[in-house]
Amino acid sequence: MLVGRVVGNVWATRKDPTLEGLRFLMVRPFTTANTESQDIVVAGDTLGAGIGETVLVAFGRAARTVLGSQDLGWQVAVVAIVDSISLGDGGVFELGEGGERIPVDGP
Amino acid sequence: MFTGRVIGEIWATRRHETLQGFKLLLVDPHELSSRLPGGKKQGLVVAADTVDAGVGDDVIVAYGRAGRTAIGQGHDIAVEAAVVAVVDSHSGPELG
Secondary structure: OEEEEEEEEEOOOOOOHHHOOOEEEEEEEEOOOOOEOOOOEEEEEOOOOOOOOEEEEEEOHHHHHHHOOOOOOOOEEEEEEOOEEEEOOOOEEEEOOOOOEEEOOOO | OEEEEEEEEEEOOEEOHHHOOOOEEEEEEOOHHHEOOOOOEOOOEEEEEOOOOOOOOEEEEEEHHHHHHHHOOOOOOOOOEEEEEEOOOOOOOOOO
16 A cells, blocks of 8 residues: 555546445655656546645556445555644654645654 | 565555554665666555554565455455564575
8 A cells, every 4th residue: 555645637438337435636756755657557547636735546346346246347545535644753743735744743 | 565664654644544543665676676777775665564563774665455355354454565474583595
C-alpha cells in the first residue's frame, strides 16, 4: 500500500465493461524527501476522495475487495482517506495542495 | 517481501470497513532496488502492523496473500502489505 495525494481525475469512455461506473483518480505517491514522486498511480475510488486529499492506496485483491468484486479488470483502489501522518521526528502533518507538509496538532 | 525501517504512522478516520482497527505504519524500504539513479529513495510503503512495531524499528514486510495470512482475518480485507516481523539483529550488509 502507499500513501499519496489526489492530483486529478481520469475519465475513459472506452473501457473494459467491468469498469463501468468506477471513478478513477490520479494519485501522486508521497516520498521521504519532502517531495512527491514523479510517478502517478491511477486508483479506483469508492470513498469519495477529492483532489488535494491524501489517500491510502492498495493493490490487487485488497483493492478489488474495496471496489466490491474480485472479477474486475482493475487492481488499484483508494482504501482510506488520510487525516494526518506522524513521523518519528515528532512531527505530525497533513499534505498541502502542492504536496508540502503542513504541521497539525497530534492525531 | 522486503526489509525496511518504520518511519511513521498514518492516521485515517475515513477508511474502508475492513481496514477498521489496523495500525498503519509508514515503512521506508532498505533494498537498494528501491533507490532511483543518484541514490534517491523511490517510494514509501504503508503496511498494517501485526507485531506491535514502532517508529525506528527495522521490520520485514510481506505483500499480498502472505501479508493477509499473517493478519489472520481472511483475504477479503483491504490490506495488501503487513509488517510480519521486527528484526532483532542480522548479518551481511548494513541496513539503512
